[in-house]
Amino acid sequence: MSKHAFPDSQRAGVYRAIAERRDMRHFCSGTVAPALLARLLEAAHQAPSVGLMQPWRFIRITQREVREAIAEQVEAERLLTAKALGERGDTFMQLKVEGILECAELLVVALMDGREAHVFGRRTLPQMDLASAACAIQNLWLAARAEGLGMGWVSLFDPQALAALLQMPVGAEPIAVICLGPVAEFYSAPMLALEGWAEPRPLDELLYHNSWGASG
Incomplete structure (x- = not known):
């Protein structure tokens, strides 16, 4: 070792x-104590980022009317998603997909504006800004779990509509609505598995050797 x-x-x-x-x-x-929230956000901020660009921006939503407006946008997208799912739409509509109005803290994570100026590590893979921000979100998620708080990542929204609501500058892009707070209990398995929506796949089905699809 x-x-x-x-x-x-x-x-x-x-x-x-x-x-x-x-x-x-x-x-x-x-509630989430201010010192605890600060600790969680610092954990997120310690994530790795390509070229040390730190593309993440966190917006803490403290006004009830803004929270409700975000919930309305998510609900609108939920209906559109159900329609796009076709025959699975009715089943999808029975799933609980967010806790925006119930969670103790609501955060929006966005990619900063002006990202095109950062070339290091992004010349051929510009999406590494998104990958970097996802690392920050995962840090926040794991730290929250260690602290006994629940967290949910909501992605059912129109990025342009949410950016307009939150007065983001041109080029900034929201990528996550984060619900954070106390929970009665943690799910014993991913909720979508418990609800019969999907089943996790084992690692050996997703691990290749030397070329695509080649088993070990």
Whole structure:
């Protein structure tokens, strides 16, 4: 074992947070203490980013009317998604897909404007700004789970409409509505699996060797 490895109990905690992280939709009453929220956002901010561009921007939603407006946009997209799903639309409409009005804290994560100026690591893969922001969101998710808070990533919204609502500059792009707060319990498995919507696939089906589709 590497001399740089964490002690056994600390390693176990990291792997537990990864294994028990859930995309939460059900929240209960409560608050997130300011010091805890600051700690979680700092964990997100410590994520790696291509060229150290740190493309993420966090918008904390504290006004009820703004929260309700975001919920309305998500509901509009939920209806459009159900229509696009065709015969699965009715089943989709029975799923709970967000907890925007119930969660203790609501955050919007966006990509900054002016990203085209950052070339390092993005000349052939410009989408690495999105990958970097996703790392920040995952950091936030794992830290929240370790702190006993639930978190849900909502992606059912029109980016242009949400950007306009939040007065984002041209070029900035919202990528996530984050619901955060206390939960009564964590799902024993991904909610979509529990609801029969989809089944997780095992790693061996997704691991190739040396070329696409080649097993080991």
